[in-house]
Amino acid sequence: MSSSEREDCMTEIDGLLADAVRRIRTRTSREQQKQSVASLKRLVRAATLDAATLDDVESLSAHSTRRSGAWHAGWVSGIAAAAVIAVSMFVVLYRTPVSFGDQIADAIAGVEWIRVVESDGNRTVCESWYSASKGISAFKSSETIEFRDHLVGECLTYSHDSDELCRTNEFGFESRNHFANLISQLQESRQSQEELICQFLTSVTGDLKVEGQRVVQAGDHVEHEIDAVLDGRPIQIRIIVELESRLPQSCEISRVIDGSLSIFRKLEFDYPDSGPADVFELGVPIDATLVDRVATDEERALLASVRSFARFDDYRAISVRYDPDDPAWWVNASVEILYRKGKRWRRSHMFVGFSEQAADGEGWIVHEGPAEGIDMAKWWSAQIERSVGADGSPEDGQAMNLRIGRQEWSVRGNVFTEAPFETDVPSFWDLLPDFKARPPMGGSGRQFQGQVVEDSEAGPRGTTMFELTPQGAGPENSSRFWVDPDQGYLVVRSELGSNFSTIVEEARQSPAGVWYPARTLRLSTTPDGNVRKEVTEFYVDFEAEIPDDLFLIND
Amino acid sequence: MSDELIRTLNEDGDSLYRIAWRILGRSAEVDDVLQEVVLQALNITDQQSVNSWTGLLKRMTVCRALDRLRRRKTHQVFLEADFPSERNSPVEDAIGLELETRLRKALARLPSRQAEVFSLRYFDDCSNREIAESLGVSPAAVATALRSARLRLAEMLEIELERGRHEFQ
Numbered sequence: 001m002s003s004s005e006r007e008d009c010m011t012e013i014d015g016l017l018a019d020a021v022r023r024i025r026t027r028t029s030r031e032q033q034k035q036s037v038a039s040l041k042r043l044v045r046a047a048t049l050d051a052a053t054l055d056d057v058e059s060l061s062a063h064s065t066r067r068s069g070a071w072h073a074g075w076v077s078g079i080a081a082a083a084v085i086a087v088s089m090f091v092v093l094y095r096t097p098v099s100f101g102d103q104i105a106d107a108i109a110g111v112e113w114i115r116v117v118e119s120d121g122n123r124t125v126c127e128s129w130y131s132a133s134k135g136i137s138a139f140k141s142s143e144t145i146e147f148r149d150h151l152v153g154e155c156l157t158y159s160h161d162s163d164e165l166c167r168t169n170e171f172g173f174e175s176r177n178h179f180a181n182l183i184s185q186l187q188e189s190r191q192s193q194e195e196l197i198c199q200f201l202t203s204v205t206g207d208l209k210v211e212g213q214r215v216v217q218a219g220d221h222v223e224h225e226i227d228a229v230l231d232g233r234p235i236q237i238r239i240i241v242e243l244e245s246r247l248p249q250s251c252e253i254s255r256v257i258d259g260s261l262s263i264f265r266k267l268e269f270d271y272p273d274s275g276p277a278d279v280f281e282l283g284v285p286i287d288a289t290l291v292d293r294v295a296t297d298e299e300r301a302l303l304a305s306v307r308s309f310a311r312f313d314d315y316r317a318i319s320v321r322y323d324p325d326d327p328a329w330w331v332n333a334s335v336e337i338l339y340r341k342g343k344r345w346r347r348s349h350m351f352v353g354f355s356e357q358a359a360d361g362e363g364w365i366v367h368e369g370p371a372e373g374i375d376m377a378k379w380w381s382a383q384i385e386r387s388v389g390a391d392g393s394p395e396d397g398q399a400m401n402l403r404i405g406r407q408e409w410s411v412r413g414n415v416f417t418e419a420p421f422e423t424d425v426p427s428f429w430d431l432l433p434d435f436k437a438r439p440p441m442g443g444s445g446r447q448f449q450g451q452v453v454e455d456s457e458a459g460p461r462g463t464t465m466f467e468l469t470p471q472g473a474g475p476e477n478s479s480r481f482w483v484d485p486d487q488g489y490l491v492v493r494s495e496l497g498s499n500f501s502t503i504v505e506e507a508r509q510s511p512a513g514v515w516y517p518a519r520t521l522r523l524s525t526t527p528d529g530n531v532r533k534e535v536t537e538f539y540v541d542f543e544a545e546i547p548d549d550l551f552l553i554n555d
Numbered sequence: 556m557s558d559e560l561i562r563t564l565n566e567d568g569d570s571l572y573r574i575a576w577r578i579l580g581r582s583a584e585v586d587d588v589l590q591e592v593v594l595q596a597l598n599i600t601d602q603q604s605v606n607s608w609t610g611l612l613k614r615m616t617v618c619r620a621l622d623r624l625r626r627r628k629t630h631q632v633f634l635e636a637d638f639p640s641e642r643n644s645p646v647e648d649a650i651g652l653e654l655e656t657r658l659r660k661a662l663a664r665l666p667s668r669q670a671e672v673f674s675l676r677y678f679d680d681c682s683n684r685e686i687a688e689s690l691g692v693s694p695a696a697v698a699t700a701l702r703s704a705r706l707r708l709a710e711m712l713e714i715e716l717e718r719g720r721h722e723f724q
Contacts, residue, residue: 009676013705016712020658021677023651024577112666133667273666343604 111247113275121263129275138276140283147279156279157446158288165279165288168445169295220244236261247271295444298452302466303443305489306481312434313510314341316544318380319431320537324521330369331355337384338432344551345432352387377539433516433538437490437504441481442468459493462486488515499525511542557600563608564593570679571616577678578620578662580655588619595619610689613681617674624663654712661711669704672697 013021116128126141135151145158158165212227226237238252253265276282295303315338322333331354339346355366370379430436444450448468456465459482469478482493484507492504506519522534564571571592575585592615596608605611662670668690675681675689683694683701690697 009680012701013677013709015709016654016716017658017705017709019651020654020712024580024655024658024678112668 111271113272115270115272115275117268119266119268121266131275134275136275138279138282145279145282145284147276147282154294156284158279158284163285163288164291165284166291166293166446168293169300169443217243221249230255293444293446293449295450296452299444299450299466302452302464302483302489303441305485306438306441306483306491312340312514312516313512313542314546315339315433315510315540315542316546317433317538317540318377318384319433320380320539321431322535324533324535328354328366328369331366335380335384335387336431339546339550340432340434341546341548341551346550347431350384350387352383354383376537377541380539431536433518433540434514436520436536436538437492437502437507437515437517439481439491439494441466441491442479444468447471456482460484463492488513490515490517508540510540516540559605560596560600560608563612564596567609567612571612574613574674574679575616575620578617578624578659578674580659584623585620588616588623591619592616607688610685613675613679614671614689617671617679618667621663621667621670621674624659657712657715658708661708661715664711665704665707669700669707672700673704673708676701 010018010022112133113129113131116130118125118128126139128140129136129138131137135149137148137150139146143160145160147156148154153169155168156165157168210226210228214225216223216225220243222241222243224239224241226239228235228237233255235253235255238254240249240251241247242249248269250269251267252263254261254263256262280286317338319336319338320333322329326332333352335350335352337348337350354369355364357363358365370376430439442448442450448470451467451469453465453467455461456463458480459465463482463484466481466483467478468480469475476498478495479497480495481491483489484492487507488509490504490507492507493502495501500522502520502522504517504520506517507515508518509515516538517536518538518540520536522536524532524534526532571589572585575588576582579585579588592612595615596612599605599611662673665673671690672686675686676683681689683697686697687694
């Protein structure tokens with residue numbers, strides 16, 4: 001900032017405020033400047049040392065520091081975030097044609113709390129609160145009260161029926177939660193207006209098409225009316241926005257019943273300076289039975305360590321998957337070239353030809369397989385040299401780009417996820433050396449109970465077992481993961497129920513010291529009792545040059 | 556730890572220290588805040604790439620410093636005395652120190668977003684555009700928050716002054 005601009009900034013204020021600010025600004029003395037340099041140098045030195053130590057024990061810093069919202073990926077979801085989604089709708093609706101959405105987004109970004117009262121037109125159905133700056137969302141209905149602290153990652157849910165207050169880790173989303181982020185994401189979204197409105201109307205799933213919009217100024221308010229068709233039936237959405245503040249005040253959704261419009265959903269917004277401080281302020285009886293299902297520190301530490309895959313080096317790798325019992329395994333193997341550079345990956349399937357039609361046109365000649373004891377990395381590299389590659393699918397950590405389009409996905413690998421194996425994990429999660437033996441394992445919560453067993457006799461020596469069992473289910477339904485602390489918390493063996501297991505048969509270290517599986521064996525039991533085997537081998541080259549244009553997305 | 560982070564800490568260290576000091580006025584607390592920020596930054600390097608470490612570190616510093624300022628409200632704060640001023644009399648210095656204390660107290664009572672915006676603008680000389688980029692909002696939203704912050708702070712300082720006059724009388 002130039003000196004003239006700095007002067008401008010001081011001319012914006014006067015009186016006592018200007019005196020106080022000027023005083024503080026001029027009091028940064030030479031001594032303090034000296035301290036700042038020394039202090040920062042100390043910190044950087046300490047932090048560099050910490051970083052080396054943290055490589056294998058990410059968990060230490062993970063739970064000693066409060067998670068802070070704005071810099072973590074993830075979505076605010078769930079009913080309690082209805083307020084956010086609802087308000088976002090305004091942004092989307094008015095991005096075009098009146099360009100009103102940006103102003104509304106700006107207005108909302110500056111508020112402390114948003115409170116939304118939802119009714120069916122006659123009676124209140126629920127109330128929601130949300131504060132992006134405090135990282136809190138809350139929800140209250142006649143059946144449930146929920147209070148989520150996104151900063152500490154804790155969720156309290158009270159059920160009127162059971163009079164139980166259940167305390168769990170916050171699952172399913174992490175605390176990015178900054179409202180402005182959500183708004184900007186919506187503004188940048190490639191989704192159509194109709195799709196985003198459908199997202200808002202999740203409780204009324206169906207095809208929705210916007211047919212027309214009107215904007216009317218009425219005193220200090222602006223009324224926006226949208227005509228739409230939901231599942232073939234006309235509906236009308238009426239949104240009232242305060243003119244001066246640009247803040248939405250209410251939203252009514254009506255449909256035609258017996259020839260006249262009837263409100264079936266109404267949202268009323270207000271923006272108080274304060275909101276609920278805890279779950280008891282929402283009406284939970286102080287003597288409610290507390291059911292504590294928060295994961296133990298041990299469990300959290302273990303899971304956080306397993307998920308430290310993000311530090312993996314850049315690479316070019318050949319991945320080969322085959323059935324080890326197949327006599328012509330190399331012919332039928334699935335071969336891919338994988339690339340990673342920073343947070344970008346590319347995966348290209350290779351068509352390796354090992355057979356050709358006989359000269360007389362009768363039958364096929366199958367080429368020789370690899371001889372015993374040869375360097376398989378070199379052998380596969382040679383085969384790939386003469387192969388044809390399919391179009392690669394570049395991927396940037398947010399989406400996989402295929403010829404058929406961009407498939408959005410969100411892997412919350414560093415996040416506590418209650419169910420083992422997130423539903424939206426892309427299929428190739430399991431096909432990359434950096435992720436293969438670091439699966440999302442789930443964690444203790446309302447539906448699952450986790451248990452950490454050190455030096456488990458059931459698994460490889462020296463490993464720690466993490467067992468996750470659905471509440472009320474038997475051990476046959478449990479998932480078990482054996483984690484090896486000596487190999488960077490690699491999951492060296494896993495069992496999902498009684499039907500699937502994966503064993504790391506050989507592990508190696510990247511130049512940065514991160515362990516990865518070089519060879520795994522997956523066993524799956526079919527319904528008729530047969531056991532199928534699949535070997536995956538990774539030949540990883542960390543020295544290879546990885547050009548940036550490999551990750552370009554072809555439209 | 557990313558090279559980019561280390562480089563930014565080395566280059567912008569003074570600026571981070573200055574903004575934290577302006578908010579807190581106590582070196583020991585500033586050290587604590589910066590340590591917290593560095594640890595938090597380390598966590599972030601593991602989880603995602605960062606476009607602008609400078610912006611992020613500044614914002615983290617402001618947030619953590621404001622958190623600490625708010626926690627102070629229950630106990631007495633002694634600001635560090637400055638070197639004796641050549642221009643001001645001891646009485647003027649004492650009044651100035653009192654004014655600083657009151658502004659910091661008022662800042663701690665502002666809504667988070669307003670306090671953040673005010674600190675970045677007046678304690679770190681950031682332009683509205685820079686603040687907007689750092690917070691992920693538009694410059695217009697920054698201007699709105701800044702205006703509210705100025706009005707509320709001025710109002711709180713006036714109220715404090717009035718109260719002081721009454722007590723004195």
